[in-house]
Amino acid sequence: MAASLADVPQLVLNGLMSGAILAVPAIGLTAIYAVLRFPNFAVAAHATIGAFAGYLANTTLGWPLVPSALLAFLAAGVVGVVSDWVVLRPLRPAGLITATIASVALMIALENLVRLGSGNALRDYDLPILRDWRFAGVRVGPQQVEDLAIAAVAVAVLFGFLRFTRIGKAMRAVADNPMLAAIKGIDADMIAVLVNFVAMGLAGLGGMLIGLDTSIDPLTGFRALLAVFAAAVVGGLGSIPGAVVGALSVGVAEELSLLILPPDYRTVVGFLAILLVLTLRPRGILGARAY
C-alpha cells in the first residue's frame, strides 16, 4: 500500500499534474477574493455544475473532450453570474461573515439542485482507455497529458486576458484599489459580473478536469474544496500567480504524503498546509497582490 522512496519521481510528477488541474479552480476562488473580498465557498458547487455540464455534453451529446470542457466553463460561468447577482450580491453590504455564510448555503443549495436531477450515483465520462506512456522509469497517461494541456491553456489565456485587455486591466485595478478604480469610472458591478463569469467558469472547468480522472457525483466539487482553498491560501489569498504556485505545491505535497499516510488522508494534507502557512507566513508564498 504505502509508497516507497523509489516512487518519489513518479509521485512528484503526479503531484505536478494534479496540481496544475487544481490551479484552475484555485485561480477562480482567488480572483473572486481579490475583487469581491470574501471567500466564496460556492466555487465547490460550480465545480460540480461544470463537471455535470461537461459530462452531459460528453456522454449524451457525444461531444469530444475540448468542446465539452468549453461547455463546462460556460455553464458554470453563467450559473456563477446569475447566482451571485440574485443571491450573494444583495448580501455583501451586510458584511464579510454574512457573505461567507451565504456562500456556504448557496453551495449546499446548488449541490442539491444537481442531486435532485441526477441522484447520488457515480457517473463516468465516455473516454477511450489508453495505454500509459513510460520513459525514464515514470508512467504518464495520455489522458493526464490532455487534461494538463487544457489546464495550461486555460491559465495562459487568463494571464493574457488580465495582462493585455482593457477589461483585464480594469479587473486588476479594482482588485488593487477599489476606490481609485471607482474614481477612474470603472463600473464595479460590471467588473463583479465579469469576475464571477470567469472565476466560476474556471471552477466549472476545474471540476470537469478533476472528474475526468475519476467519477463524478454531486459532491465532486465539495471533496476538492479544501485542496482548492489550500492552494489559494498557500499561494496567498487574492494572488493569481500565487494560486498557481500554491496549487502545484499542494498537489506535490498531497502525493508525497502517500509516503507516510494512507491515501484517504489526502484532504487532511490540504488542511495541514493551510495551518502551516497561516502560522509561518499568513500572506502566503507570493503575498496578497492580485497579479
Added chain:
Amino acid sequence: MENYLVAMGVTAGIYALMALGVNLTWGMAGMVNLGLAGFFAVGGYATALMTKAGVAIPVGVAAGAVVATCAGAGVALVTARLRADYLAIVTLGFSESVRIVASNELWLTNGSDGIAGIPGPWRGTLSPGAFNLLFLAIVLLVLGAVVSMMQRLATAPFGRVLRALRDDEDVAAVAGKPVLLFKLKAFAIGAGVLGLAGALYAHYTSYIAPDIFAPLLTINIVLALVLGGVGNNMGAIAGAVILVALLEGTRFAAPLLPFLSAAQIAAMRELLISGLLLVILRVLPGGIVPERISR
C-alpha cells in the same frame, strides 16, 4: 406521540445548546465558525470512547466539553491574528479533517460504521418513555445552566468587551483590552458548549458516526441562530425550537411527493434548509428576536 414530542424536545434542546455556543463566538465576538460540526463531533467521540471504557457518564460528558474547548483554543490560536475569512476556511477545514480521521481510524472510532452502544443514564432499567423524559429533564437542566451562564457573560464586562471588538477591534485595543486573549477565550468557550452538546447527543442516541457531522449540521445551527436573532441568547433558543419543528415537519411532507426517490427527498430537504437561510439573511437579518443593546 408523547414519546415523539419528548424526543423532539431533546433534539431541540441540543440544537439550542449548539446555537448558544455559536452565538457567543459569532453573535457576541463576531467570529465565524463554519466547523461547528467538528467540535460537536469531538465532544461526542470523546465521551463515547471514555464511557465505553468504563468512565462514569457525567465525567465523560465533562471531558467531551473540555476536549472541544482545547480544540477550539487551538483553532483560534492559529487564526486569531488574521481576518475573519481565514477563520471561516480553517474552521471548515477542521471539521472536514475530524470527519476524515473519524472515518478512517478504525481502531479508535470504528470508521464510518460509527460507535454503537454508548451508555445512557439508566437506559437499561427505565422504559424507553421514561428514559426520554429523564433525558429531556437533563438536557433542559444543562440548557438552563448554559443560558444563565451566557446571560451573565453577555452583561458582564467580558461580554461588553466581546461586542466592542466585534464592532471595532482597533477601538477595543486602544481602550487597552487584550484583544487576542478575549477572542481566544470566546472561541474556546463556544467550542466547549458545542462539545457539550455533542456529548449529550451521543448519550441520548447511543450511536455516533462521521455522517452525522456533515456540513449540513453546521448550516442547520447557523439557520437556527439567524432565524432567532444573532447576538441574542433567547433568540438562539427560539430559533432552535422553530428549526426542529420545521425539520420534523418535512418528514410528514415527504409522503406527499411519492414520485421522488429517497436521494431526491433528501436533496429537497437540504435545498429547503439552505434556501431558507438565504431568504432569512435577506429579509430578516435581525432574526425574530433581534439583539437588544443595553447601556
